[in-house]
Amino acid sequence: xxxxxxxxxxxxxFEARTDPARKEAFWAAFMPYAKAxxxxxIVVGSAGLxxxxxxxxxxxxxxxxxxxxxxxxxxxxxxxxxxIIDVPDLETALEWAARYPAGPGGAxxxxxxxxxxxx
Amino acid sequence: xxxxxxxAAARAARESYGRLLAFLSARSRDVAxxxxxxxxxxxxxxxGWPEQGVPREPEAWLLTAARRRLSxxxxxxxxxxxxxxxxxxxxxxxxxxxxEGAAFPDDRLKLLFICAHPAxxxxxxxxxxxxxxxxxxxxRIASAFLVRPSTxxxxxxxxxxxxxDARIPFQVPEAKELPARLDAVLEAIYAAYGRxxxxxxxxxxxxxxxxxxxxQLGRMLVQLAPHEPEVLGLLALMLHxxxxxxxxxxxSGAYVPLMQQDTSRWSLSAIDExxxxxxxxxxVGQVGRxxxxxxxxxxxxxxxxxxxxxxxxxxxxxEGLVTLSPSIGALVGRAAAMGEAxxxxxxxxxxxxxxxxxxxxxxxxxxxxxxxxxAQGLVEQAREAYELAIGLCEEPGTRxxxxxxxx
Numbered sequence: 241x242x243x244x245x246x247x248x249x250x251x252x253x254f255e256a257r258t259d260p261a262r263k264e265a266f267w268a269a270f271m272p273y274a275k276a277x278x279x280x281x282i283v284v285g286s287a288g289l290x291x292x293x294x295x296x297x298x299x300x301x302x303x304x305x306x307x308x309x310x311x312x313x314x315x316x317x318x319x320x321x322x323x324i325i326d327v328p329d330l331e332t333a334l335e336w337a338a339r340y341p342a343g344p345g346g347a348x349x350x351x352x353x354x355x356x357x358x359x
Numbered sequence: 360x361x362x363x364x365x366x367a368a369a370r371a372a373r374e375s376y377g378r379l380l381a382f383l384s385a386r387s388r389d390v391a392x393x394x395x396x397x398x399x400x401x402x403x404x405x406x407g408w409p410e411q412g413v414p415r416e417p418e419a420w421l422l423t424a425a426r427r428r429l430s431x432x433x434x435x436x437x438x439x440x441x442x443x444x445x446x447x448x449x450x451x452x453x454x455x456x457x458x459e460g461a462a463f464p465d466d467r468l469k470l471l472f473i474c475a476h477p478a479x480x481x482x483x484x485x486x487x488x489x490x491x492x493x494x495x496x497x498x499r500i501a502s503a504f505l506v507r508p509s510t511x512x513x514x515x516x517x518x519x520x521x522x523x524d525a526r527i528p529f530q531v532p533e534a535k536e537l538p539a540r541l542d543a544v545l546e547a548i549y550a551a552y553g554r555x556x557x558x559x560x561x562x563x564x565x566x567x568x569x570x571x572x573x574x575q576l577g578r579m580l581v582q583l584a585p586h587e588p589e590v591l592g593l594l595a596l597m598l599h600x601x602x603x604x605x606x607x608x609x610x611s612g613a614y615v616p617l618m619q620q621d622t623s624r625w626s627l628s629a630i631d632e633x634x635x636x637x638x639x640x641x642x643v644g645q646v647g648r649x650x651x652x653x654x655x656x657x658x659x660x661x662x663x664x665x666x667x668x669x670x671x672x673x674x675x676x677x678e679g680l681v682t683l684s685p686s687i688g689a690l691v692g693r694a695a696a697m698g699e700a701x702x703x704x705x706x707x708x709x710x711x712x713x714x715x716x717x718x719x720x721x722x723x724x725x726x727x728x729x730x731x732x733x734a735q736g737l738v739e740q741a742r743e744a745y746e747l748a749i750g751l752c753e754e755p756g757t758r759x760x761x762x763x764x765x766x
Contacts, residue, residue, distance in 0.1 A: 268762065276750030280720055334505050338753045 242284060242326050242353040243333040245340070249320035253343040254291040257320075269341040277323060277336065288321040317347060324353065365409035370575070372404040375417035377492040379425075379453070381466035384473075385529035386449035390491060391519040396432075396446055400424035401494055418453070418463045426450050467492055468583040469529045471576075474518075475543035476527050483518040484547040490515055492579070493572055503551075503569050541584070545593050545649060548576045552597050570604075573597060581636070591640035592650035595633040599656035602629035614760040622664050630660055651680045655692075670700035687717055687724070695727045703734035722751040726761065738766050 249257075256262040277283050292311040299306045311318055327333050330352070337348040376397060383393045400421045414420040429450070433443045456464060473479075474488040486504065489495040501511035521527070532540040552573035577594040584590050606624040609615050637657055640650050655676045662668030677693035690713050698706020710728055718724035729744035745765040752758045 269758070272746045272750030274750070275746050276720070279747060279750075330507065330510075331505075334507075338505055339751060341755065341758060 241329060241333075242324055243330070244351050244353055245323045245325065245333070245337050246319055246349040246351070247321050247340060247342070248317040248347045248349065249343065250317050250345050251291075253346060254318070254320060256343070257288075273339060273341055274323075276339065277325065280336075282325045282327055282336075284324040284326050286321070286323040289319060291320075292318040317345070368408040368413050369405060371413045371417055372401065372408050373493050373575075375421055376401045376404070376494045377467055377470075378463055378465055379418050379421050380491055380494075381470040382453055382464055383446060383449045384491070385466040385469055386452065387445035388526065388529070389445065389519075389523050391516065391523070392443075392446060394491070394519075396429050397421065397425045399428055405494075422450055422453055426454075465583070466529065467579060468531055471544050471580065471583075472532060472540055473522060473527055473529060475540070475547045476522075477540075477543070478521060478525055478527055479518050480514070483514045484543065485550040486511060486515055487518050488547050488576065489551060489569065489572060492576065495569075495572065541587060541589065544580065545589055548573055548580065549593060549597075549649070551576065552600075570597070570601060574601060586643070588640040588643040588645050589647040589649050591636045592647060592653045595636040595640065595653035596649055596656060598629045598633035598636070599653060599660060602626040602633065602660070608756060612756050614754075614756040616760070617659055617663055618668070620663065625660075633657065646679070646683070648680065648684050651676050651683065655680070668699070670696055674700040687713070687721060691718070691721070691724050691727055694731070698727070698731050698734070703731045707731045707735065720751055722748060722753075725751060729761070729764070733764070733766050741766055 253266075256266045274286075277286075293309075295309075295311040297308045297310060297312045299308060299312075323336075325333065325336060327336070330350070333350050337350045340346075340348045342348065380390070380393050380397060383396075384390045387393060403424060404417075404421060408414070408417075426447070429443060429447060433447075453463070470492055471488060474491060475484045479487065486497075486500045489500050490497065497512050497515060498508050501508040504511065506514075531537075551569045574594070574597050577590075577597050580590050581594050602625050603617070603620060604626070606620040606622070607615060615621075633653065634657060637650065637653050640653075655673055658669060658673050658676065662673075674693065674696040677689060677696050680689045681693050691710070694706045694709035694713075696706075697709050706727075710724070710731060713724070725744050725748035729741055729748050732741035732744055742765060745761055749758050749761045749765075752761065
């Protein structure tokens with residue numbers, strides 16, 4: 241069963257990923273986690289995402305197309321990256337989610353993936 | 360001090376709730392219906408008693424409030440008639456013994472055995488205990504056990520339906536099946552403690568885990584079955600761990616290993632109580648898993664206080680534990696103790712012998728492996744192991760500690 245672990249970061253943590261003074265500490269916390277996931281042989285896919293300021297959103301509003309700077313939803317925490325993992329059940333997926341070294345105010349959302357479509 | 364009084368009142372509310380729920384359930388067999396009937400009264404007690412004080416007869420107070428509600432409900436035919444009748448009858452019986460001035464009968468031991476009954480799904484046993492005996496809400500239990508709250512709710516409802524429909528008898532098991540059944544009860548209580556211990560250090564100081572609740576259950580069990588050595592052993596074990604609660608973190612919240620703890624921050628009263636329980640248990644002359652684990656903690660406690668730990672004895676106790684119940688935790692613990700007693704290489708040999716598949720994502724294994732590899736001067740391998748131990752860790756304080764240890 242595939243699940244997606246989605247990591248939500250606040251603005252400060254987005255900054256911590258690239259800020260020269262803080263990035264070492266950020267990645268020192270994150271890399272072992274990623275390594276443990278890969279080591280377990282469960283990773284199907286993953287990506288780290290650029291901050292929401294780099295996002296472009298195309299909205300379809302009653303046939304009207306509108307292109308916007310910024311993310312779809314303006315929430316305090318934004319999606320910062322994800323892992324798609326293949327594990328037997330939700331319980332195992334939650335175990336992996338709980339290991340994520342979240343910053344203060346951070347969160348992980350776990351969602352089951354829909355079964356793959358016929359290609 | 361005021362906080363202590365409030366906590367005591369909340370504890371009294373939980374105590375009375377558990378007793379009443381056990382008494383009523385033992386007679387109606389419908390735990391869910393009893394919970395419904397008591398829910399409002401219990402909520403009022405939890406809110407009200409810390410302010411107004413604990414009533415003189417707490418069970419009678421809850422019962423009166425619950426009966427009133429039941430009669431109302433029945434008038435409106437919102438409850439199944441059969442369940443309501445059984446409940447009201449049970450409530451009458453309870454009222455009678457309160458009127459006679461007799462001590463309120465304690466059926467909680469029966470309830471504990473029901474919760475850990477073989478017919479109940481193993482994953483539901485501890486949550487069921489916490490919910491029925493202590494009145495914890497499902498959301499809190501779900502968070503502690505890392506389960507989706509709706510799933511936890513379903514799991515608990517299923518277990519209660521099973522008790523009702525399979526007519527699982529509310530009784531203390533007979534002598535010949537008692538040890539196995541008691542074991543399941545002890546396991547379930549210890550699982551609550553373990554969960555509490557794991558998330559002990561969460562960043563949120565409000566999250567204290569379930570250690571206190573587990574100890575409350577352990578005390579209850581000692582009261583109800585005071586001659587069972589494993590019951591004494593389990594409480595001794597939990598109290599030994601709890602005694603070091605304050606010393607396990609430094610001011611910044613980072614994890615402090617046992618050997619470096621400031622022993623003046625340990626709770627001596629908890630240690631004394633644990634030691635006395637353990638002596639009583641040993642005197643019975645029937646060794647068991649929890650007594651051995653408590654003895655290991657006891658040896659750690661006296662060793663750290665004396666400044667010299669008797670690792671040979673600890674390794675020997677682990678040897679006994681592995682023989683008795685060879686869990687992964689016991690195997691890893693034995694390797695760690697052997698590493699201290701006979702050197703890192705000896706510990707590493709034991710660790711290597713554990714099948715890799717069983718420990719691939721087991722954090723304590725990698726933490727011990729990292730330590731033993733570093734002690735052997737195998738820097739590269741040690742780094743790898745530290746990386747995994749950190750990556751598999753759920754807990755920021757421990758993560759930080761391991762990061763500082765990494766060569």
